[in-house]
Each structure stands twice: as structure tokens, then as C-alpha cells.
Amino acid sequence: GESVGLHLPTLSVQEGDNSIINCAYSNSASDYFIWYKQESGKGPQFIIDIRSNMDKRQGQRVTVLLNKTVKHLSLQIAATQPGDSAVYFCVDNAGNMLTFGGGTRLMVKP
Amino acid sequence: SQTIHQWPATLVQPVGSPLSLECTVEGTSNPNLYWYRQAAGRGLQLLFYSVGIGQISSEVPQNLSASRPQDRQFILSSKKLLLSDSGFYLCAWSQGTSGGYEQYFGPGTRLTVT
Numbered sequence: 001g002e003s004v005g006l007h008l009p010t011l012s013v014q015e016g017d018n019s020i021i022n023c024a025y026s027n028s029a030s031d032y033f034i035w036y037k038q039e040s041g042k043g044p045q046f047i048i049d050i051r052s053n054m055d056k057r058q059g060q061r062v063t064v065l066l067n068k069t070v071k072h073l074s075l076q077i078a079a080t081q082p083g084d085s086a087v088y089f090c091v092d093n094a095g096n097m098l099t100f101g102g103g104t105r106l107m108v109k110p
Numbered sequence: 111s112q113t114i115h116q117w118p119a120t121l122v123q124p125v126g127s128p129l130s131l132e133c134t135v136e137g138t139s140n141p142n143l144y145w146y147r148q149a150a151g152r153g154l155q156l157l158f159y160s161v162g163i164g165q166i167s168s169e170v171p172q173n174l175s176a177s178r179p180q181d182r183q184f185i186l187s188s189k190k191l192l193l194s195d196s197g198f199y200l201c202a203w204s205q206g207t208s209g210g211y212e213q214y215f216g217p218g219t220r221l222t223v224t
Contacts, residue, residue: 034212034213036215041218041220042217042218043200043202043215043216043217043218044154044200044215045215046212046213046214049212089153089154093211093212093213097156097159097169098144098154098156098213100153100154100155101153102151102152102153103152103153
């Protein structure tokens with residue numbers, strides 16, 4: 001079936017560097033995407049979203065890029081901090097459903 | 111502002127015992143409500159969702175059930191727990207009944223079935 005998946009299970013970056021987390025999706029009809037951050041033992045936290053009529057959206061230290069041609073999303077985190085350590089989910093929101101992939105674990109080295 | 115509560119935070123139950131997890135939302139009306147389960151190191155699996163009082167849709171057949179007795183209350187239940195029911199249970203809410211609305215998650219309940 002249709003699914004949202006992530007390229008890498010774990011990403012390790014140095015504190016202060018930029019992080020890029022990639023995500024591929026397979027549902028060509030998807031028109032809304034969300035990035036969630038989940039810290040250990042907590043519920044997912046909304047970070048940023050993007051609709052299919054956009055190819056870029058910026059938030060505070062985060063940027064999401066959407067390439068509909070190749071069905072690819074990325075989340076860029078600028079000046080990564082220890083508090084950014086978490087699992088990041090790229091989520092396809094179609095109808096009432098969210099399709100979660102396995103997530104990418106971001107580890108920030110001091 | 112809206113808040114979502116779940117309790118208990120952690121629960122250890124023996125196989126065959128009943129289960130009741132509760133979720134409540136404050137600060138909004140007529141939300142869509144969702145129950146998810148997350149296995150260790152995995153993504154979230156949608157179990158149930160509700161668009162209104164008494165309206166429950168099941169996504170995965172299992173020995174769990176859900177109920178929505180009030181607009182902002184969502185309950186996950188089981189009559190007899192299985193070992194495979196262990197996991198992290200998350201409740202979420204969203205506005206609207208069509209796509210394009212972010213979901214906001216509660217703090218979760220860690221269930222261990224022994």
C-alpha cells in the first residue's frame with residue numbers, strides 16, 4: 001500500500017552543524033505533509049507542515065523542502081543543538097489519517 | 111489554548127486482565143480524536159479514530175475497543191489483554207473532518223503486559 005518512509009534510521013551530527021533529514025513518500029495524491037519530533041518517552045510534537053502547492057517553508061531554525069517530482073521531503077535544522085536529539089517522523093496527512101514511517105533518530109554530539 | 115491529557119502515564123497489567131485508558135481534550139469542541147500504538151523503535155500505528163460522540167472507526171482488528179462517551183473524551187479498552195498489547199499508546203486530536211489538519215498528541219501511556 002501507500003506509505004511514507006525515511007531513508008536513514010540514524011543521523012549523527014556535531015552540535016552547531018546543520019542537519020538534513022530526508023523522507024520519501026509514495027502516495028502521489030498526497031497534498032499535505034507534517035514533520036513531527038518525538039523525544040524519548042513523549043508524544044510526537046508538531047514541528048512544521050507544508051502543502052503541495054509549496055516547495056519550501058521555513059520556521060524557526062527549521063526548513064522543509066518538498067520535491068513533488070521525485071516525491072521527496074527534507075527537514076533541515078540549522079545550528080543543531082543537543083535539545084534537537086529525538087526521532088523525527090515525516091507524516092503524510094491524507095483525509096483523517098496520518099501515515100507514519102519508522103522515523104529517523106537524530107543524535108547530536110557535543 | 112488547547113491541551114490533551116492521558117492517564118495513566120504508565121501501567122503494568124497481567125495477561126488476561128482488562129484495560130481502560132482515558133484521553134481528554136480541553137479548549138476545543140467537536141475535535142477528531144485518535145488512538146495510536148507505538149512499538150519500541152517504530153512508527154505509530156493508528157488504532158481508532160472518532161469524528162463525533164459515539165462514532166468510532168477501527169483501523170486494525172484486534173482485541174481492543176474504543177468509545178467516545180463525551181465530545182472531548184476518548185477511551186481505549188480491552189476485556190482481556192494479550193502480551194502483544196504492550197506498547198506506548200498515544201491519543202491525539204485534530205480540528206476538521208477533512209485532510210490538511212495537524213494532529214496534536216498527548217503525553218502517552220506506557221503499557222506493559224506481563
